[in-house]
Amino acid sequence: MLNATWLETFVTLAEEASFTRTAARLNMTQPGVSQHLAKLEAAVGVPLVQRIGKTIVLTDAGNALRDHARVRQAEEQALLERIGEDRPDVGAVGIGASGSFATVLYRRLLPHLVAARELIVTLEAAPQSRVIEAVAAGRLDLGVVSRDPRQTRLDAEKIGVENLCLALPSGAGSTMPDLEELQEMGFVDHPDGPAYAEMVMPENFDGFQSAQALRRRGFVNQISQIPALVAAGAGYTILPRSGIDGFAGSASLQIAALRHPVHQELWLIRRAGRFLPTRCLWAMAEIRSLAEELHAPSA
Numbered sequence: 001m002l003n004a005t006w007l008e009t010f011v012t013l014a015e016e017a018s019f020t021r022t023a024a025r026l027n028m029t030q031p032g033v034s035q036h037l038a039k040l041e042a043a044v045g046v047p048l049v050q051r052i053g054k055t056i057v058l059t060d061a062g063n064a065l066r067d068h069a070r071v072r073q074a075e076e077q078a079l080l081e082r083i084g085e086d087r088p089d090v091g092a093v094g095i096g097a098s099g100s101f102a103t104v105l106y107r108r109l110l111p112h113l114v115a116a117r118e119l120i121v122t123l124e125a126a127p128q129s130r131v132i133e134a135v136a137a138g139r140l141d142l143g144v145v146s147r148d149p150r151q152t153r154l155d156a157e158k159i160g161v162e163n164l165c166l167a168l169p170s171g172a173g174s175t176m177p178d179l180e181e182l183q184e185m186g187f188v189d190h191p192d193g194p195a196y197a198e199m200v201m202p203e204n205f206d207g208f209q210s211a212q213a214l215r216r217r218g219f220v221n222q223i224s225q226i227p228a229l230v231a232a233g234a235g236y237t238i239l240p241r242s243g244i245d246g247f248a249g250s251a252s253l254q255i256a257a258l259r260h261p262v263h264q265e266l267w268l269i270r271r272a273g274r275f276l277p278t279r280c281l282w283a284m285a286e287i288r289s290l291a292e293e294l295h296a297p298s299a
Contacts, residue, residue, distance in 0.1 A: 100243030
């Protein structure tokens with residue numbers, strides 16, 4: 001690797017064609033200029049200049065090295081400008097969240113993404129453990145999870161809570177069926193279904209024993225298909241409110257009026273000590289705003 005300082009001196013010498021003018025331009029001494037040239041010629045192994053009287057003429061090798069050095073300088077300048085640029089509408093933003101939260105969040109991010117042609121948004125719907133690891137490793141800028149990860153690698157901020165909803169088909173009749181009626185309908189299960197059932201059912205349904213005791217109608221791991229089965233009358237399920245709000249056919253669902261509403265926390269996470277670029281700040285604002293809406297009473 002050629003020394004960048006020697007190259008800068010050499011390019012200036014090629015432009016000025018004078019040791020005196022080069023020294024003045026670079027605020028150096030003439031012997032200093034000569035020393036840089038000598039070191040550079042020793043590094044490449046061939047002469048780079050010819051001295052014809054008081055005039056400096058580049059050799060063929062010198063012309064080639066000057067052109068290379070100019071390209072290198074231009075590339076470094078472009079890199080510095082790109083690094084120093086911090087615009088809200090340029091660059092990549094990576095976000096991870098649960099499938100339900102990601103579905104609703106994407107609709108909020110989409111207008112900004114369409115308007116900002118140089119913005120790249122990656123929204124990854126993933127299990128909580130994967131979101132935490134991706135943010136900690138720097139693969140994602142932001143994450144939304146339901147608990148404080150309590151990791152030194154992460155900064156975590158509680159931004160709200162999200163109600164857990166027991167969703168029924170719109171023709172179910174009662175907005176608060178008993179456990180026997182739910183068992184008759186059957187549970188539309190999903191990856192988080194048992195955990196949500198253990199959170200919601202004990203305080204709201206007498207006789208509940210465990211999630212394993214619920215009569216299952218099926219298992220779905222696609223967030224958009226879980227409420228679709230309920231809307232079609234296949235059974236009931238339990239989802240975060242974002243999973244209901246993100247479903248296009250939510251008008252075909254009925255939300256049970258739980259005696260004891262249950263919610264899960266929402267935490268915004270980022271890598272500890274990292275200075276986030278401006279392009280991430282608008283995304284953080286949208287995430288916080290969505291968290292507030294999910295906790296507000298439904299219209």
